[in-house]
Amino acid sequence: MGENMEISGKTAFITGGARGIGFAVAKKFLEAGAKVTIFSKTTSNLEGELDKDKTLIIEGDVTNRESVREAIAETVQKFGSLDILVNNAGVAKREWFMETDEKDWDFVIDVNLKGAFIVAQEAIKIMREEKGEKLVLNIASGAGIRGVDEIAVYSATKAGMIVWAQALGDELKDTNIKFITVAPGATDTKMFRDLFPGEKPYNTSEEVAGVVLGAATGEIKPDERLVVDVFRHFQNR
Ligand SMILES: NC(=O)c1ccc[n+]([C@@H]2O[C@H](COP(=O)([O-])OP(=O)(O)OC[C@H]3O[C@@H](n4cnc5c(N)ncnc54)[C@H](OP(=O)(O)O)[C@@H]3O)[C@@H](O)[C@H]2O)c1
Numbered sequence: 001m002g003e004n005m006e007i008s009g010k011t012a013f014i015t016g017g018a019r020g021i022g023f024a025v026a027k028k029f030l031e032a033g034a035k036v037t038i039f040s041k042t043t044s045n046l047e048g049e050l051d052k053d054k055t056l057i058i059e060g061d062v063t064n065r066e067s068v069r070e071a072i073a074e075t076v077q078k079f080g081s082l083d084i085l086v087n088n089a090g091v092a093k094r095e096w097f098m099e100t101d102e103k104d105w106d107f108v109i110d111v112n113l114k115g116a117f118i119v120a121q122e123a124i125k126i127m128r129e130e131k132g133e134k135l136v137l138n139i140a141s142g143a144g145i146r147g148v149d150e151i152a153v154y155s156a157t158k159a160g161m162i163v164w165a166q167a168l169g170d171e172l173k174d175t176n177i178k179f180i181t182v183a184p185g186a187t188d189t190k191m192f193r194d195l196f197p198g199e200k201p202y203n204t205s206e207e208v209a210g211v212v213l214g215a216a217t218g219e220i221k222p223d224e225r226l227v228v229d230v231f232r233h234f235q236n237r
Contacts, residue, residue, distance in 0.1 A: 004218035005133055008033030011079040013072060015062050015119055016089030018043045020189035021139060024209035025086055030054055032213060037075040039068070039119075040089065062089045062115030068122050081130055084216060085123040087116040087161070088139040094195045097152040105153045112157035113164075120168070127177050137216055138165050138181040142231050145183055151195070158183070166226055180215050180222050184208045185231030202231060 012029045016022045017038035023046075026036045030050065037056040038046065046057050056078050060067035076082055091111045093104045120136055127134040143151055144158025162181050169179040186192055187208050188201040208230055214220035215228045222228045 005135060005216060007084075007213070007217055009035075010083040011035045011037070011075060011081050012084040012086060013037045013039060013075055013082060013119075013123060014086040014088055015039050015115070016041070017086075018046055018057075020191060021184060021187060021205045021208050021212075022086070022088040024205035025088065025212045026050070026055075028206075028209040028213045029084075029216075032217075034084070035079045037071065037079075039071045062119050063110050065118050065122065068119050072122050072126055076126060081132070082123060082126045082134075083130075083132065084135045084137065085120065085127075086137050086139065086212070087119055089115055089119075090139065090141075090157075090191070092151055092154040092191060092195055094150050096150060100153060108153045109157055112154070113160050116161060117164070124172070124177060128172075128175055130176075132176065134177040135216055136165070136168070136177060136179050137212065138162075138179070139212070140181045140183045140227070142183050142185045142229065145227070145229060162225060162227055169226060180226055180228065182208075182212050182215050182228045183230060184211075187230075203234065207234070 012034050014022050014026050017026045018040035026038050029036050035054045039058045039060055041061055043057045043059045058071040060071050091108055093108055138161045140161040141158040143155040144162050147155035165179040165181045186201040187203045189205055192201050211230050211233055220228055
């Protein structure tokens, strides 16, 4: 498999892409000439926002396998292939671990981990039957590299995404499918503002999306854990 990926003409499926980091990634990929499916829980805010020929907007939940499968089939039908999956949909709850009830941790684990598993399984079924380079790009978090207090369960799901991508990368090393995880730091989105009101984020969604695009094209290399650490990326420049 080549080192760099040409994005132009490729089809990307972005979960949770209706706002925040996912939406910024969708716009960056479109600018780079890709076709994009945004698969997100609510999409009414996207009315008239994006080029209809190059974009498919589908409302759905990553934890619902049937809706994921249908959305992927619709994507392939409209654009002819599925080349890049961006596992971006995510949720967080801020609470002390000892005060977290099982309903809350089930919710965070279901969306962030099981949701990503479901979407990846359904996407890989299609990708491995197609020719050409394919990429599964997970959006984890700096909290998955070093756990953060009050978001312990979220941190665990993000660490889970990192090691899961490594394991899957090894399982599928002889195929056309590559795995990368991008781990953003504090980014100015609704999620961050809701979790940490009044605190200052390090990055804009657009900055993070630039790193995601760079990681997808191969311009920004992941470390030996297959991770691109966004905070360090900007610190080291
Ligand atoms: N912002 C940060 O500081 C930061 C830092 C590190 C990592 N991240 C990660 O980056 C990703 C994007 O975060 P963000 O900050 O852009 O969050 P955000 O502003 O809350 O956006 C998340 C998007 O995902 C959608 N979504 C949530 N659950 C979903 C589900 N079950 N199925 C489909 N779509 C779903 C949301 O839709 P609804 O609102 O309609 O539910 C929303 O459009 C997440 O994985 C997050 O953990 C964020």
